[in-house]
Amino acid sequence: MTNPPPTKTKLVIVEGIPGSGKSALSRYIHDILNMHKIESELFFEGDLLHPADYESVACMPNQVLDRLRSIYSDVFHYIDPFITLGGNDSIIAYALAQQSAQNRIPSSLYEEILHYEIYDGVPVEKYCELMMKRWKSFVKDQRGKEIMTIFECCFLQNPGCALLARHDAGNDLFTQHVLRIAEQIEELNPILFYLKPTDVRETIERVKTMRSQEWLDFVIWYHTEIQG
Structure with missing residues (x-):
């Protein structure tokens, strides 16, 4: 054997x-x-x-995401490629999005997303x-x-x-x-x-x-x- x-x-x-x-x-x-x-x-x-791990990633309810997409419709195309849908939530790799957009994402939108940071905001x-x-x-x-x-x-x-x-x-x-x-x-x-x-x-x-x-x-x- x-x-x-x-x-x-x-x-x-x-x-x-x-x-x-x-x-x-x-x-x-x-x-x-x-x-x-x-x-x-x-x-x-x-x-x-x-x-x-989740480094600089947010988890946001889909209804909040839809609201932000409506308010910031002119720049949300920078963020969409970095969103993963999961049931009622959206996972947003916001730092990668900002990096890819070369800091074109408005600070007000960025701060809104930070409220839902996985390590801090949920x-x-x-x-x-x-x-x-x-x-x-x-x-x-x-x-x-x-x-x-x-x-x-x-x-x-x-x-x-x-x-x-x-x-x-x-x-x-x-x-x-x-x-x-x-x-x-x-x-x-x-x-x-x-x-x-x-x-x-x-x-x-x-x-x-x-x-x-x-x-x-x-x-x-x-x-x-x-x-x-």
Whole structure:
């Protein structure tokens, strides 16, 4: 009786706090795989084309979308190619739309869309539902590919920031959400690297000196601003 072939890993996830070295390790893994002729894709935090996350994407009720399309009929053709319909909701990749339109989308319309940002502007239950559908879609697509995907931070850090800091949803919901994602990706035989610094405060103080003041201001605002 022969042994079954080993299960092929199709997903590598790199996690850790800001400044822990996630980006460097993710890039190193990608380079090593390429060196060994193993095809791989690398998606960093904030990638607008991330296949399992929503970066700068809004979820808006269709009736609201129809109202905005009527009000801004002269410019909505810039946005339409970046809309995906899902039942009673419309998913809008607004940053990609603005990028494609070369900033021709009026700021007033852009602000209207931002009210429905998936990480900030929808109820926490809706956020969890949308993210789970996103992960399911990724797993379905990955299932038929002979390629390894590397993700930086979208498994723990992003939902942690959203559920624990932004929405104050509590540890139980955060844990439940992450475990549900883990169940979805199990068939991809994922490998998780978690970078745990020995001194968290020192790591944050160091990264503050390496990044812009705008980055620091945003991080503080994002994690402390009270949601209405």
